[in-house]
Amino acid sequence: MRLIILGAGGYGHTVADLAEQSGKYSEIKMLDDAGTVKCEAFMQFRNEETVFYPAFGNNELRLRWLKRLEEAGCAVCTLIHPTAYVSPTAKIEAGVVVLPKAVVNTGCTVRSGCIVNCGAIVDHGCVLECGVHVCLGAIVKGENHLPACLKVEAGVVIPNGCYPL
DSSP states (O other): OEEEEEOOSHHHHHHHHHHHHHTOOSEEEEEOTTSSSOGGGGGGGOSTTEEEEEOOSSHHHHHHHHHHHHHTTOEEOOEEOTTSEEOTTOEEOTTOEEOTTOEEOTTOEEOTTOEEOTTOEEOTTOEEOTTOEEOTTOEEOSSOEEOTTOEEOTTOEEOTTSSOO
């Protein structure tokens, strides 16, 4: 299986590192508008043996690219680091990345395009709408429903039920 990452910035390299560690991909290639092969060229790589991931830190841009990839019939991958804990009762949609030491606990739903960054905790019963980024070490306590594209900054603690279900 081949992985095409759109975006070669810091987040793109983080995704590439995670993908390489997974051992799932025979080839990992990055497209970037600042490089020799632009993101717009993604269609030339589309086939049954290729998955894509839009590695843009900007939540809205990441979601726009996810939609574009899906509309073009491209498979989008989900990446979960082996040191992350994801409850078997959690629902993780396509295009989600869960980084090292992160936790997605019991009964959570993590919609497409979300990032649960290193050491972040999403506690029981939470819903993360599309494009949410829970940054390094942030904690989303139980029973929260975070709106699309929200960025929970590093180290922030969101109390139980602050964003009602």
